[in-house]
Amino acid sequence: MTEKKVLIVESPTKARTLTAYLGRAFEVHSSKGHVRDLPEKELGVDVKKGFSAKWVVRDRRVVSALRKAVKDAAAVYLATDPDREGEAIAFDLLELLGDGNKDKFARVLLHEITPQAVRAALEAPGEVDLNKVEAQRARRILDRLVGYQVSPLLSLVLAGRRFEGLSAGRVQSVALRFICDRELEIQDFQPEPYWEVEARFPTEPPFSAKLEGKLTDPDQVKRLERGLARASFTVEEVADEEVVRRPPPPFITSTLQQAAAGELRMSPRRTMQIAQQLYEGVEVAGKRLGLITYMRTDSVRVADSAIGEARSLIRDRFGKEYLSPKPRRFKNKRRAQDAHEAIRPTQVALIPEEVAPYLTPEQARLYELIWRRFLATQMADGLWRRRKVSIKAGDWTFKASASWPSFPGFTRVLPVGKLEDEGRELPEGLEPGLKLPTPELEFLEKATEPPKRYTEAGLVRKLEREGIGRPSTYAQIVSVIQERGYVRRENGALRPTLLGHVVTDFLREHFPETVREDFTAKMEEDLDRIQEGQADRLEVLSSFYSWFSERLEKVERELKGGNKPFRVLSDVPCPKCGAPMEVRVWKGGLYLSCSRYPECKTTRNLPANVKYRYRGGRVELAAGLAEAEEAPGAPCPKCGTPMQLKHGRYGRFLACPNCGATAPVPTGVTCPKCGQGELVERYSPRRGTFWACNRYPDCRFALPGKPIETCPVCKKGVLYEDPRHGRRCSNPECPTRTG
Ligand SMILES: [Zn+2]
């Protein structure tokens, strides 16, 4: 009998892949995620005793099964993910299963899950990295202190009592503030007019040139118009240049999330789920294999062996001229965990088309994205030619240019956007001194545009640029602010709700550090320093808690003294006493309450999607409220009087002010199932608001989100705002959902 060897990972899928590799020599077990964590029902951190924390076992059955498995083993390998969280799991396993015989335990790091990589890792076992564990502990405790100590205050202040649902988070609050600030910029944006001038020359082929510079004042435009009427247009300069386009570095977590959002319409969270499946192993032609390297990384480093494989594949498939002259290596920007590699295929030779039949459509698309991006890094630059012409007319200069590709290089595998002037044409024979025929002038009146709302991918980019969040947290931050109801997705962009603004302003006033990017970035750096052994957990936690506890106490003191530490007044007067009403929170959302509460107890309903303008502690709602309650104009089916919108216990409905008849709120969208009924707004205490066919019970079609229109792509479904997936088609077979 051979000695029993046990290997423990955190995920069952990863365990299955490893079982296939290691065969009978090993027993592979899964810890099913973290084995210990802070208790759910209490703070679990003693801030007076050196932040000592209670780490409780999450599932006793898992631990006792593992205990049994390692009891008679000669060697135990802890092969949890190669990052902070994985290290903490390995540490907990060692503590819980070690029982005085810790010598037989070893830590192995699997940056990729292929037979060769696993063999190599098992031949070089190490120890649990206690600095990494310390960094994870500190991170968990910081998050816990903010989450469990600010959240109850938030509900006490905004709702007057404690309830779950309102929460603040260490990193999520800054992210929310970015979104709120952007919204205020957009709200207060004043567009400024400007003019662009284009000259269209009747040459063969015709071409246009643009006036250099912007005209911002109508007088300038008039002067130019007069001047150009007499001017002659002469070519001043013709220049040819080469445009070199270089491949981007291989993916790291943040860039993968951005590209998947842009090209595959995949949310950061979904991207990470699919990437994890590819890392942990899928079955390809009867063999389980991890197809990509570890997906949580901020390093663009690539192993030499992988570079070599990519280069020989490029030589074979595309020819030598498509190879970059020298192997390309990329530099990491900030401090990155250099033990990690970029996200790349584990075997470049597995080309996407050949692997795709074994994968789900999402896995196949993400794999292809990663494969192409990586292969491109070792390919030649893409080359374009550009001709630039400048044309003089009096004191003014016009510019024209055209460009076209001359050698595709890496763009053969990684499509790039067109250059601005790509595909334009210029006539032959343009040379300095040539007089051009009189052009037709066009004055284009334009206006400066407000900044754009963040998309999910844009928010990840912003977080990364500010040094906030880490590869393991971007996706989570983006989804948690939506789950809390602070932000919703509108046409693919993130828009704060009124609740989001209110929460942000509360934090801005009472916990300003939690919404400041420099503070949050500094804290992330402190965690990195703990991980590198250059800082001490206790020191970092104490310095955080010294200001944080002061802020906490101040709000608590004000609450105890009967003061309101924070309020958001509106421009809506109390219908009873005339005092301004203020925005309050309850479980189901927001409502208005008289600011003289408790003397005046008047309240007013606030429809969820009421239009508002928000500015520092005050919200303009009156106009939006009037609009939302205005008669939507539908005539009463009984007497023909225009019906009015009402808000009742069971959601919104239409009521006739004349005869009292009621009707559900229409949407104007035809039911996609029966093609006869109309989708209308309904409410049930269990489901909340939903939309259903008005031919119920003959037709039972229903949607969880507001319908917008019949899907323009498949024409069989309805586009609607899905609460979990954002805008999408109701038809699961629609190309917008499958392709
Ligand atoms: Zn009142």
Ligand SMILES: [Zn+2]
């Ligand atoms: Zn009526």
Ligand SMILES: [Zn+2]
């Ligand atoms: Zn129907």
Ligand SMILES: [Zn+2]
């Ligand atoms: Zn569709």
